[in-house]
Amino acid sequence: MLALGWLILFLPLMACLVIAGTTLKHEKISAWIACGALSLSFIFSIILFAVLAAQGFPTLQSTVTILPLEHLRLEFGVLIDRLSLIMLLVVTGIGSGIFFYSMGYMKEDKGYSRYFASLSLFAFSMLGIVVSTNFFQTFIFWELVGVSSYLLIGHWYQKDEAADAGKKAFITTRVGDVGFLIGILFLSSLSATLGKQTLDFQALSELLGHPAGHEFILTAICLLVFCGVLGKSAQFPLHVWLPDAMEGPTPVSALIHAATMVAAGVYLLARVYFLFILSPTALSVIAGIGAFTALIAATMALVQPDIKKILAYSTLSQLGYMVMAAGLGSSSAAMYHLVTHAFFKALLFLGAGSVIHALHTQNILEMGGLFRKMPVTAWTFLIGFLALAGVYPLSGFWSKDEILTLAFTVNRPLFWIGAGTAFLTAFYMGRLFFTVFLSEPKWKKEPHESPRVMTTPLLLLAFFAATGGFFGLGTFLHSHYDQAIAWNFSVVAGSLTLSLVAILLSYLIYALDIPLLKPFEKPFSPVAGLLIKKYYMDDLYDVLVKYVQQNFAGLCDLFERVVVVKGMVNGTAQLTGWAGDRLRCLQTGKVQFYAFAFSAGVTLITLFWIVLR
Amino acid sequence: MITLNHYLILSGCLFAIGMYGIITRRNALLILLSVELLFNAANLSFVAYARYLGDLTGQVFVFFTMVVAACEVAIGLAVAILLFRTRETLNTDEINTLKW
Numbered sequence: 187m188l189a190l191g192w193l194i195l196f197l198p199l200m201a202c203l204v205i206a207g208t209t210l211k212h213e214k215i216s217a218w219i220a221c222g223a224l225s226l227s228f229i230f231s232i233i234l235f236a237v238l239a240a241q242g243f244p245t246l247q248s249t250v251t252i253l254p255l256e257h258l259r260l261e262f263g264v265l266i267d268r269l270s271l272i273m274l275l276v277v278t279g280i281g282s283g284i285f286f287y288s289m290g291y292m293k294e295d296k297g298y299s300r301y302f303a304s305l306s307l308f309a310f311s312m313l314g315i316v317v318s319t320n321f322f323q324t325f326i327f328w329e330l331v332g333v334s335s336y337l338l339i340g341h342w343y344q345k346d347e348a349a350d351a352g353k354k355a356f357i358t359t360r361v362g363d364v365g366f367l368i369g370i371l372f373l374s375s376l377s378a379t380l381g382k383q384t385l386d387f388q389a390l391s392e393l394l395g396h397p398a399g400h401e402f403i404l405t406a407i408c409l410l411v412f413c414g415v416l417g418k419s420a421q422f423p424l425h426v427w428l429p430d431a432m433e434g435p436t437p438v439s440a441l442i443h444a445a446t447m448v449a450a451g452v453y454l455l456a457r458v459y460f461l462f463i464l465s466p467t468a469l470s471v472i473a474g475i476g477a478f479t480a481l482i483a484a485t486m487a488l489v490q491p492d493i494k495k496i497l498a499y500s501t502l503s504q505l506g507y508m509v510m511a512a513g514l515g516s517s518s519a520a521m522y523h524l525v526t527h528a529f530f531k532a533l534l535f536l537g538a539g540s541v542i543h544a545l546h547t548q549n550i551l552e553m554g555g556l557f558r559k560m561p562v563t564a565w566t567f568l569i570g571f572l573a574l575a576g577v578y579p580l581s582g583f584w585s586k587d588e589i590l591t592l593a594f595t596v597n598r599p600l601f602w603i604g605a606g607t608a609f610l611t612a613f614y615m616g617r618l619f620f621t622v623f624l625s626e627p628k629w630k631k632e633p634h635e636s637p638r639v640m641t642t643p644l645l646l647l648a649f650f651a652a653t654g655g656f657f658g659l660g661t662f663l664h665s666h667y668d669q670a671i672a673w674n675f676s677v678v679a680g681s682l683t684l685s686l687v688a689i690l691l692s693y694l695i696y697a698l699d700i701p702l703l704k705p706f707e708k709p710f711s712p713v714a715g716l717l718i719k720k721y722y723m724d725d726l727y728d729v730l731v732k733y734v735q736q737n738f739a740g741l742c743d744l745f746e747r748v749v750v751v752k753g754m755v756n757g758t759a760q761l762t763g764w765a766g767d768r769l770r771c772l773q774t775g776k777v778q779f780y781a782f783a784f785s786a787g788v789t790l791i792t793l794f795w796i797v798l799r
Numbered sequence: 800m801i802t803l804n805h806y807l808i809l810s811g812c813l814f815a816i817g818m819y820g821i822i823t824r825r826n827a828l829l830i831l832l833s834v835e836l837l838f839n840a841a842n843l844s845f846v847a848y849a850r851y852l853g854d855l856t857g858q859v860f861v862f863f864t865m866v867v868a869a870c871e872v873a874i875g876l877a878v879a880i881l882l883f884r885t886r887e888t889l890n891t892d893e894i895n896t897l898k899w
Binding site (some may be wrong): 740774776777778781782785 | 818892
């Protein structure tokens with residue numbers, strides 16, 4: 187069965203290599219190779235799931251040692267358990283849908299084959315994280331995901347914004363990854379003190395079963411590993427790259443920056459939850475950061491005019507939810523939300539792509555009235571919107587209310603933040619949906635519904651976004667880790683009411699154009715300015731980079747030029763030259779002088795020897 | 800009575816004279832001769848000690864030294880002849896290319 191796991195992992199890589207190596211010129215073939223490989227992976231994942239379901243989901247692992255060190259073996263392998271199975275299905279399933287969608291969306295793009303090669307590389311990297319058996323492998327694929335994300339964001343590299351966004355995404359996530367790497371090193375040495383140096387997840391979880399002492403170092407390790415999550419899952423304060431990453435093609439945003447890559451951080455949290463559970467301090471920090479990110483991202487989404495950026499901020503906000511859930515003690519609730527979110531957010535992004543494809547603009551204020559023109563997109567988008575807003579009985583309702591219930595029982599202040607975020611979410615999504623589909627048309631050229639290859643994935647995703655709560659997914663995940671969260675009726679009813687009120691409000695304001703917000707515009711304009719400026723986070727980073735980082739770099743540069751190069755490297759050479767110049771006077775070439783020096787030397791040494799005796 | 804010390808003093812004198820010759824003479828042939836004096840100074844002290852200690856090793860060693868000295872003279876004279884052929888002088892002050 188594990189052979190199937192290896193195959194699932196390496197099929198996309200082979201597709202990438204074949205495309206890059208042979209079929210760059212033949213665009214159709216490239217696309218079919220990429221889609222075929224990932225679809226095969228998807229089919230194999232389903233087979234794997236079915237077979238293992240019959241066996242009651244045993245945990246399987248097979249590893250290859252790639253670098254045997256003295257005390258530590260660096261391994262590469264495939265780990266199949268409930269968690270990775272569900273993630274395999276999500277990544278390959280949603281991935282295949284988006285791959286096929288891309289065929290339609292990217293038509294007539296110059297870098298068509300390159301695009302599919304990068305997509306396949308991404309799929310390979312992501313699957314590598316999913317099936318990873320140890321921290322070492324996770325870190326390698328973590329970085330590979332970063333690289334492929336960079337390639338895909340910068341797909342239209344002729345555009346300065348896209349190239350910059352790619353760099354920003356890569357560098358920002360790298361900042362977090364430094365912490366991640368240090369955390370891994372700490373963990374490896376901690377495991378050595380506990381008896382056996384290892385980075386393997388299963389071995390570590392056994393080893394850390396009874397961690398006598400070590401609380402401080404464990405907290406440090408958790409927070410350092412969480413740094414990686416901060417970067418990859420775009421949590422505050424490293425969230426700034428995700429909205430910019432929307433410069434990439436829309437299917438990329440759907441796949442990478444909504445459904446899979448940004449979820450890698452949450453997946454890692456769930457994967458190594460045995461570690462985080464040992465440090466309540468780290469968990470409360472994580473929960474706090476998650477809740478904070480959820481709230482500020484939702485507020486920033488309120489004022490954005492760009493359809494993809496609204497969805498990007500919404501992604502940030504939902505990732506905040508997941509991180510908060512993990513921090514509150516239920517990684518399975520986080521995973522549950524991850525899966526449902528992957529469905530409806532991919533759906534929303536693909537719907538947005540469909541709209542952009544039709545209108546060639548991303549500004550929602552230039553759209554409007556698309557409901558009749560693009561019925562499939564509109565209906566599926568509506569499902570995605572309601573799922574995200576958490577309306578019964580769509581998938582988002584189940585997972586989000588599980589998190590809210592959890593927060594209600596564990597940490598009341600975070601619950602209020604979560605509830606506020608839920609209200610804001612429903613409101614800004616209402617603003618987006620009603621402005622784009624129901625308000626007065628503002629476009630000039632008649633839009634058309636997208637081709638079948640694009641609408642089919644929409645319909646499939648809409649089906650799962652609608653019914654995701656009924657497959658027993660929550661129970662499936664809970665049985666992996668912890669017991670189910672008892673439903674609290676008042677919390678559920680409250681959050682549902684909040685969402686519905688928010689949707690109603692946004693309908694009144696944006697679809698019917700009733701100026702409810704008029705009296706608030708004036709007193710709240712500074713707040714709106716703050717939101718449009720994204721809380722000045724980007725400017726803050728600009729200042730930090732410009733003054734602090736650049737000056738520090740200049741200082742280092744100066745140190746290297748003056749002390750290292752001029753002083754040490756050139757200095758050594760000059761000193762040697764100078765000494766040689768002085769010493770060569772001794773070489774007179776006169777035999778007598780040599781003889782004299784020799785005898786004088788011998789005499790001196792003899793005298794010295796005698797005196798010392 | 801001639802004691803060990805007499806031999807050693809003679810040997811020391813011979814060595815000093817040889818060294819003085821090497822340092823002060825400018826003619827390569829004379830320098831070679833002075834080197835021979837050094838050899839003999841050493842040989843003398845070897846023999847003196849051999850007799851004093853009643854051990855023949857020193858005397859045997861002298862034979863070796865003599866052989867080496869003979870070889871050295873052969874090479875030294877050859878060098879001197881070649882030098883004279885190429886430079887037409889044996890004055891060591893003029894033969895000073897052995898430097899930087």
